[in-house]
Amino acid sequence: MSETKNEAALEALARNDRYEWGFSSAVDQEFAPKGLNEDIVRFISAKKGEPEWMLEWRLEAYKRWLEMEMPHWAKLKLPEIDYQDAYYYAAPKAKPKIESLDEIDPEIRKTYEKLGIPIEEQKVLAGVSGAREVAVDAVFDSVSVATTFREKLQEVGVIFLSISEAIKTYPELVKRYLGRVVPVRDNYFSALNSAVFSDGTFVYIPEGVRCPMELSTYFRINAANTGQFERTLIVADKGAYVSYLEGCTAPQRDENQLHAAVVEIFVHEEAEVRYSTVQNWYPGDENGKGGIYNFVTKRALCDGARSKVSWTQVETGSAITWKYPSCILKGEESVGEFYSVALTNNYQQADTGTKMIHIGKNSRSTIISKGISAGHSDNTYRGLVKVGGAAENVRNFTRCDSLLIGDKCGAHTVPYIEVRNPSAKVEHEATTSKISDDELFYARQRGLNEDEAVALIVNGFARDVLQKLPMEFAIEAQKLLGISLEGAVG
Template sequence: MAQEVHNDIEQLVKKEYTAGFYTNVEQEVFPPGINEDIIARLSAKKGEPEWMLNWRLKAFRIWQKMKEPHWANVHYDPIDYEAISYYAAPKKRPKSLDEVDPEILRTYERLGIPLHEWEKLAGVAVDAVFDSVSVATTFQKQLEKMGIIFCSISEAIQNYPELVKKYLGTVVPPNDNFFAALNSAVFSDGSFVYVPKGVKCPMELSTYFRINARGTGQFERTLIIAEEDAYVSYLEGCTAPMRDENQLHAAVVELIALDGATIRYSTVQNWYPGDKEGKGGIYNFVTKRGLCAGENSKISWTQVETGSAITWKYPSCILKGDNSVGEFYSVAVTNNFQQADTGTKMIHVGRNTRSTIISKGIAAGKSQNTYRGLVKIMRNAEYARNFSQCDSMLIGNECGAHTFPYIEIHNPTAQMEHEATTSKIGEDQIFYCNTRGLDTEEAVALIVNGFCKEVLQKLPMEFAVEAQKLLEISLEGSVG
């Protein structure tokens, strides 16, 4: 019986990556390597002011003194930072959507996000990052009328330097960690969102990241600021073409919520995971952190992680304002040789702060899926509360699920709840579905979707459907 299941699982591991095509656009690429000259060139290319260049150089000097961290439960060959090109951009720079290279637009279309369509029909404003330069930003004008700024971080540096200077690096400082320092030195583009006091952003803001050029790292930098009583929901989707070599992706995302503000940040991450033998794939080393700076503020992270060869990612909340709320809802799927070490940190600083963690890890093939989370209650965080639930599901006998919950409490009034389960997709569940007319792939998709339901429900509608589809594709062929 065990053998049967085992064979089934071997077949589930035949996954095809559907976003793995390459767009043939003329690119401008820097030679590989990193040094102060490269950073200066990059900064000049983007026409940045001097303060920005200095900020980058300072980060670079910090990075040079740092060591790559290896405490995560992931294993990979050493990364040669001199072999990476730190800048790639389409040669023609578009001024508006009409000027965008049709090849690029076709790429987006194949990904299922036709920009033109979205602008006209879907009511979703998209800031699309194609390799390093933001290609087109839609809906900018409509948002501007409400005082909302939604643009690429490069534009923000040019047009809103005071805001950028005030907030950049305040939540994730350059010396935070090795990859954050590297990102601070060489970040090429990303999104910038500013929602002024009392404004509720009327649409989901969305960015689609995509790594296209060979041998380039993508280092986006995203900064979202919600002023007093503002509200914004931000969606981020990621894909990359198939490559034999590994590509590095080291992003930094910073969120700042002032008094009464709410930021929802949703990610569907579908970077190329490598092939069935574990060759190629993205190294996704990302630092995401939100600061609930004000009272009654709220930051909510939702992520569906199905891609990348290696994921190293802990979207976190610093709950500084009294009564502030942090949430983390995560689905992480690994198949074949993928490795994920992901989770969150909830740092309770203010009084009556609350946090919720719901993590669903699904491991198939020979993959390793780790949840790592920290809940820290600081000394002055009176009556802080946390609820954590970490569920793991195994498909087959060759994968692993690991849970590392860390809890640090420095205030006796804290209330903590932690629940954890590990289950296995059973042959009996699959057979039961089979007898009702569902084939095995449909059965696995159904069972996995059921398992992740609590998290998928947190995604905005248009993303929930995509995420559900993605789960199915990711686990395709993992049970015969």
């Protein structure tokens, strides 16, 4: 069955080559029956060999989800989603225990090679000296297929595992933090995710440890009609530091696919977590057909004093993006940052932004958002800055800029500011502009073609954010911005 699907996808690929990551791999898949009910939840839990408490947790989440309604406040034209018409579990069939990348199904391996991202790390495996070390957890459809560098990380006490392994190996640790930052009933999609998540990543950085390498998860939806619901839990203990990268791609398919992930970050005293995302799920074709529905809940709790979280995201993919990586700044002098580039083209819709909830004294936050709209797309920044009554001397600075390319698209800015403490200083600035003809001509006179000129100017527009990304990601992000806009002018 998956094979015919794959053939169809390959045909689609032959028709359209614009989405560079739109290949699908001929991997033998194992599916749970289509649809969603209590039995499916039990099936997933059983497949993963989970302990009883985890199953209970899932069932409770499923019950909550049934009582909830899909939110409609975002500026998105949401289609009816038939939750019974999707597979909630798909795993590559040939899945023994994998210790290194070499042991992975060669088809999956090929997929990752095509994705390009883990190249650095393959170099390390191949013994290329001087290559930078990045530990990778690769999630293929619903299942984590490879976590690399585990031993090296274990030497310093860093736990970097797929979450299903973590539930079995470190149940107490997972139990202590799972759902602490994003409660099951937080929202419709977090409840759904809590019920059916099939894998994801768990990271624990012990007290005082600076993670010796960047950690990375690569998400890939391969099987057709499959929802992907991964769960990421990161805990940085006192004084710890980690930089975490997340990349996403999906094959090109005519039907829509659902992605509803939850990322929770718990940050203790004086710890710091940097979380970078380059989201390049398949955005649909130029007529708005197909593409991923991306409903993601990401939240960090800066629990301890002087803790810090920095979200950086480059969002170029997905047909629909609904995503607000947020910071609860509970610790005194805690710091939250949000840097975002969201680009929409053709019929894409993005409603994204952040929430900075200031509870702790002297907490600070910075929000820089760059929205780029082209084609017939709609791009919305939605953000909340909230200062509680007890939060003395809070500082927030927000800057949101929108760039419009063409006159069929929309750019929207919806900032919410709620301040209950007089010592707070909250500033918000925003501008909307278009690429000026003079800028375009100037760049073209110097020899750049129209697409190159647009890419150059857009990268300039997004620079403040791009430079917050780790090097490899920044380069990929720059390329992505250019590719996503090809043909947008003219």
